Amino acid sequence: MSIHALLLTPCPADGPELWSSVHFHDYSTSIKDQMAMVLSASCPLRPRAPLCWREAASETAPCHDIPNSTANEEEQVYSLDKVDVHPQLCFQFSYRNSSHVECPHRPETAWNVSVSAWGLQLHLRLTSSVPAAFSPEGSAPGELALLLPVQVLGSCVLVR
Structure with a gap:
């Protein structure tokens, strides 16, 4: 009998090092009116993920919080239903004292x-x-x- 153990490494310190260790996969779809993002991380990470609106398409543009818009999380899948997917409507992932903005990767908008x-x-x-x-x-x-x-x-x- 062999036993396999899944070893999870501790999360890096807050900030850019933490978010560079996370991979984001966009599964948003205009057809289903759903924004969905899947996280893969080498450490146990369960950030909050409210939506925000990015002022411009630039990655450095500010992203303003949208009240009452926190995504549901289930097994590292963050999703919100009944949302018109737009490239400037983004998830703002927050963990401890740092945050990261990730937007849908589709340039088209409904x-x-x-x-x-x-x-x-x-x-x-x-x-x-x-x-x-x-x-x-x-x-x-x-x-x-x-x-x-x-x-x-x-x-x-x-x-x-």
Whole structure:
């Protein structure tokens, strides 16, 4: 009889060394409206993984927390259902005192938002390449235009 033992090494210290030892595999899919990321690490690691919105496509761009969006974790698979996958919508993995942002690797997106100023109003235009329904009156299938008062300048608009 042979006994095989799985030896897990301790996690490196917090910071870049820790995250460089973790491999991320993106299994997000627009078809299922699901964001999913699988972690493989040589040490026992169970980080928290809320979503954040990256200001730009650059890896150095800030990623702003999205409240009440922590992914479910089961056997190192982090997933959220009913999410429109977007390259700037990312997981922010946090463990002890360090964090790492990992975004879906697919450049295509099912939806987009553009903002422009019209006089004393902001015009938000949401478009979707997949079937979408919007609750405000006057919205067309796959497209929604919202006018917001200029007082929201300097504020954030969360699109879900």
